[in-house]
Amino acid sequence: MVAVKETLDQVQTVEKYKYGFVTDIEADQAPKGLNEDIIRFISKKKDEPSWLLDWRMKAYEHWLGMKEPDWAKVGYPKIDYQDAFYYSAPKSGDDGPESLDDVDPEILETYKKLGIPLHEQEVLAGVKNVAVDAVFDSVSVATTFKEALSKEGIIFCPISEAVKDHPELVRKYLGSVVPYSDNFFATLNSAVFTDGSFVYIPKGVDCPMELSTYFRINASNTGQFERTLIIADEGSKVSYLEGCTAPMRDENQLHAAVVELVVLGDADIKYSTVQNWYPGDENGVGGIYNFVTKRAACRGKNSKVSWTQVETGSAITWKYPSCILQGDNSVGEFYSVAITNNCQQADTGTKMIHLGKNTSSKIIAKGISAGRSQSTYRGLVKMMPKAEESRNYTQCDSLLIGKKCGAHTVPYIESRNQSAKVEHEATTSKIADDQLFYCRQRGISEEDAVALIVNGFCRDVLQELPMEFAVEAQKLVGISLEGSVG
Amino acid sequence: MLEINNLHVNVGETQILKGLNLKINSGEVHAIMGPNGAGKSTLSYVLSGRAGYEVTEGTISYQGKNLLDMEPEKRAGEGIFLAFQYPVEIPGVSTMNFLKAAVNSVRKYRGDKEFDAMEFLKFVREQTKILNISDDMLKRAVNVGFSGGEKKRAEVLQMAVLDPILAVLDETDSGLDVDALRIVGEGVTALRSSKRSMLVITHYQRLLDYIIPDVVHVLSSGKIVDTGDKNLALELEKNGYEIYSEAVA
Structure with a gap:
C-alpha cells in the first residue's frame, strides 16, 4: 500500500508541473566552471567575430569585481558559479540546424509535448498565427516562418545567426539598452550568453504575425543565459511572446537572461511573457532561479512599449522589466501577474524612467501568494527634470491565499519636476470564505473556485495578452494554485 | 424528497435550531416564516452545507441520501440550490463565465456533456429571454455594482440555468421595492414545476403574494411551531409572531 501511495504521489507531482520531463539527447557541453577559456570556448562554438569576444571579455572582467545584489526580498544559498555548465547544446549540428529535418527528433518531440508547433504546416492548420524560435539549453533549434517574414523585410532569427548575418545591427544595438556593466546578472549574461532571439522590424512595417520564443532548459546543472534583442524601426509594430519551461530537478538552476528592446519614433512593441520555469517541489527543493534583466528604450517620439508578464514558475524570480521613456510623448506600460505557491519567492516589478516631455506610463501589478510563498512588488517611477507634463498611474493589488504567505509592496517614486503627475494605488x-462558499454552492469545486476568483483578480492583466495565449495563461493560473486551499 | 428529523444545530456555543422537523414532497412549495433570530437563515446554510454550522443531533435525508455527508459542491450537483439573502460579489469574473463554470460543473457531476462556449451562449440566452433579463447583465462581473433588485434577479437566473430539484430561497424579498419584488416573484413562479420543490424563507407575507405556497410553516426559537396553508401567512401578517413566542415561553 505504501508503494502504491508513493506512486500516486509521484504521479500527482508530475501532474502539477506537466513540463517536468527530461529529454534524453546527447549534449555537447563545455567543461564545468567559468573562466576566460570557457568564454573563448563559447565564442568559438558560435564562430563569433573578435569584437563580440572582446565585449564578452570586458563584461567578464567587470563581473569579477561585482557583488551579487542582496537588496531584493529573496533568500537562497550562495550560488557557486564554478559549479555549473555554461554551455550545453544538443549534439547534432554544432551551428544549429539548417532546417527542421536536421533537428533531433527527440527535441521535436519535446516541443510537441510542450504544445509548441515547430512545423509550419501544423501551425497553418491550427488557429495560431505565430512564428516560433525554439531555444533548447544553449542553442536555438528551430525558427519557423523565416521566409514569410523576410518578404516584409523582417528579421527573426537566433541571435547567434544575427551576429553573422546582420553584424551592423547587432553591433549597433547590443548592450545599448542594458550595457555589459549594468548589474551582476546582466554582466554575467553579457560574458557567457549563448543564444536567444533577434528581431528587426523595418520602417513602417506592421509585423503580420505574433513572434514568439520558447525557452527550455533540459541539461542538468546548466545555466541558461539567453539574450534577446528586438529593434522596432520608425513607425513599425510588433507583438512578441516568450514562454519558458524546464524539467523537474532537485538542484537549483540559474537562468540569467537579458532582453533589450529598442523602440524608435512612432514604433510600438508589445512584449508578453508566460514564465513557467520549474518552481521546485512543495518543500522548496529544486527549481529555477530566474534572475532576469529586461529593459526597453523608447528612443523616438510617440514610441510605445508594453510589457505583459504572467509569472507562475521559478523557485525565485528577480525581474523588473523597465521602460526608459526618452522620446517625447512616448508611452510605457507594465502589466504583471505574479503567482507564488508553496515555497516560491518573487521580487518583481518595473522601472519607469521618464526623460522626455509628455511621456506617460501605466503599471498594473497583481500579486497572488499562496502556501508559504513570499511575493514582493518593487517598482520605481522617476520623473526627470525635462519630463514636463508627464504622468504615471500605478495600481498594485495583492491577494493572499491561506495564512502562511506574504505580500509586500515597495514603490519608489522620484519626481524632479513640478508638472509631472504620479498616482499610486495599492x-x-x-479570498473571502463567502466567495468560496458561493461558488461551491453553485457546484464549482474549491480548486476551480480559487482559479476562477484569481482569474477575475488578474483580468485587467490577462486581457492584455495576445488572444492566442490568454486561454493558456488562464489555465496556468489555475494549475499553479493547485493544492493551495484546504 | 426532503426529510428533516429532530435537527439540532449549533453556531459556535449557541444552539440555533432545537429539534426542527420538516418534510417536503416533490413539486411542493413550502414557505418558512418567522421572526428575526428564529433560525431561518441557519436552516438555509445547513441545507447548503456552509462551514461553521454544526449539526449536533438529527438527520437530513434528501432523495434518500444523507445530505449531511456531502460537500457543498456535491449538494449542488445533487440539485440543491440556495438563492442567497446577500449574493456575493466576485470582481473581474463575468456573470457569463461564472454561470458557465457552474453549469458545466453540475453537468459534469450529473454525467452530462459539458457545454462549449457557443452551446452555452445559446442555452443562457433562452433562459434570459424567458426571465426577461437583459444580456447586459451577463457581461458584468458577478454581483459587482448590481442594485438590490439586479442581485436577486441574477440569483433567479442562476437558479434557472442550474435547474435545481430543491431551491431554497433565503429572504429573497429583502432589499426589494414593490416592483422588484413582483419581477422576482414572477421569475420564481415561472420556475415552478412538478419536479422542483421550493423552500421559501421569508419574514414577510408580501413575497407570498407572488409565490403562492402549498404549505406555510412558522419557525420560532429553533423549531417549527405551526403549519398550515397559505392563509396562515395572512394571519401572521395580521397578528404578528407574538403568540408563538408566548407559547414557547
Missing part, C-alpha cells in the same frame, strides 16, 4: 485582500 490594495491587499484575501
Whole structure:
C-alpha cells in the first residue's frame, strides 16, 4: 500500500508541473566552471567575430569585481558559479540546424509535448498565427516562418545567426539598452550568453504575425543565459511572446537572461511573457532561479512599449522589466501577474524612467501568494527634470491565499519636476470564505473556485495578452494554485 | 424528497435550531416564516452545507441520501440550490463565465456533456429571454455594482440555468421595492414545476403574494411551531409572531 501511495504521489507531482520531463539527447557541453577559456570556448562554438569576444571579455572582467545584489526580498544559498555548465547544446549540428529535418527528433518531440508547433504546416492548420524560435539549453533549434517574414523585410532569427548575418545591427544595438556593466546578472549574461532571439522590424512595417520564443532548459546543472534583442524601426509594430519551461530537478538552476528592446519614433512593441520555469517541489527543493534583466528604450517620439508578464514558475524570480521613456510623448506600460505557491519567492516589478516631455506610463501589478510563498512588488517611477507634463498611474493589488504567505509592496517614486503627475494605488485582500462558499454552492469545486476568483483578480492583466495565449495563461493560473486551499 | 428529523444545530456555543422537523414532497412549495433570530437563515446554510454550522443531533435525508455527508459542491450537483439573502460579489469574473463554470460543473457531476462556449451562449440566452433579463447583465462581473433588485434577479437566473430539484430561497424579498419584488416573484413562479420543490424563507407575507405556497410553516426559537396553508401567512401578517413566542415561553 505504501508503494502504491508513493506512486500516486509521484504521479500527482508530475501532474502539477506537466513540463517536468527530461529529454534524453546527447549534449555537447563545455567543461564545468567559468573562466576566460570557457568564454573563448563559447565564442568559438558560435564562430563569433573578435569584437563580440572582446565585449564578452570586458563584461567578464567587470563581473569579477561585482557583488551579487542582496537588496531584493529573496533568500537562497550562495550560488557557486564554478559549479555549473555554461554551455550545453544538443549534439547534432554544432551551428544549429539548417532546417527542421536536421533537428533531433527527440527535441521535436519535446516541443510537441510542450504544445509548441515547430512545423509550419501544423501551425497553418491550427488557429495560431505565430512564428516560433525554439531555444533548447544553449542553442536555438528551430525558427519557423523565416521566409514569410523576410518578404516584409523582417528579421527573426537566433541571435547567434544575427551576429553573422546582420553584424551592423547587432553591433549597433547590443548592450545599448542594458550595457555589459549594468548589474551582476546582466554582466554575467553579457560574458557567457549563448543564444536567444533577434528581431528587426523595418520602417513602417506592421509585423503580420505574433513572434514568439520558447525557452527550455533540459541539461542538468546548466545555466541558461539567453539574450534577446528586438529593434522596432520608425513607425513599425510588433507583438512578441516568450514562454519558458524546464524539467523537474532537485538542484537549483540559474537562468540569467537579458532582453533589450529598442523602440524608435512612432514604433510600438508589445512584449508578453508566460514564465513557467520549474518552481521546485512543495518543500522548496529544486527549481529555477530566474534572475532576469529586461529593459526597453523608447528612443523616438510617440514610441510605445508594453510589457505583459504572467509569472507562475521559478523557485525565485528577480525581474523588473523597465521602460526608459526618452522620446517625447512616448508611452510605457507594465502589466504583471505574479503567482507564488508553496515555497516560491518573487521580487518583481518595473522601472519607469521618464526623460522626455509628455511621456506617460501605466503599471498594473497583481500579486497572488499562496502556501508559504513570499511575493514582493518593487517598482520605481522617476520623473526627470525635462519630463514636463508627464504622468504615471500605478495600481498594485495583492491577494493572499491561506495564512502562511506574504505580500509586500515597495514603490519608489522620484519626481524632479513640478508638472509631472504620479498616482499610486495599492490594495491587499484575501479570498473571502463567502466567495468560496458561493461558488461551491453553485457546484464549482474549491480548486476551480480559487482559479476562477484569481482569474477575475488578474483580468485587467490577462486581457492584455495576445488572444492566442490568454486561454493558456488562464489555465496556468489555475494549475499553479493547485493544492493551495484546504 | 426532503426529510428533516429532530435537527439540532449549533453556531459556535449557541444552539440555533432545537429539534426542527420538516418534510417536503416533490413539486411542493413550502414557505418558512418567522421572526428575526428564529433560525431561518441557519436552516438555509445547513441545507447548503456552509462551514461553521454544526449539526449536533438529527438527520437530513434528501432523495434518500444523507445530505449531511456531502460537500457543498456535491449538494449542488445533487440539485440543491440556495438563492442567497446577500449574493456575493466576485470582481473581474463575468456573470457569463461564472454561470458557465457552474453549469458545466453540475453537468459534469450529473454525467452530462459539458457545454462549449457557443452551446452555452445559446442555452443562457433562452433562459434570459424567458426571465426577461437583459444580456447586459451577463457581461458584468458577478454581483459587482448590481442594485438590490439586479442581485436577486441574477440569483433567479442562476437558479434557472442550474435547474435545481430543491431551491431554497433565503429572504429573497429583502432589499426589494414593490416592483422588484413582483419581477422576482414572477421569475420564481415561472420556475415552478412538478419536479422542483421550493423552500421559501421569508419574514414577510408580501413575497407570498407572488409565490403562492402549498404549505406555510412558522419557525420560532429553533423549531417549527405551526403549519398550515397559505392563509396562515395572512394571519401572521395580521397578528404578528407574538403568540408563538408566548407559547414557547
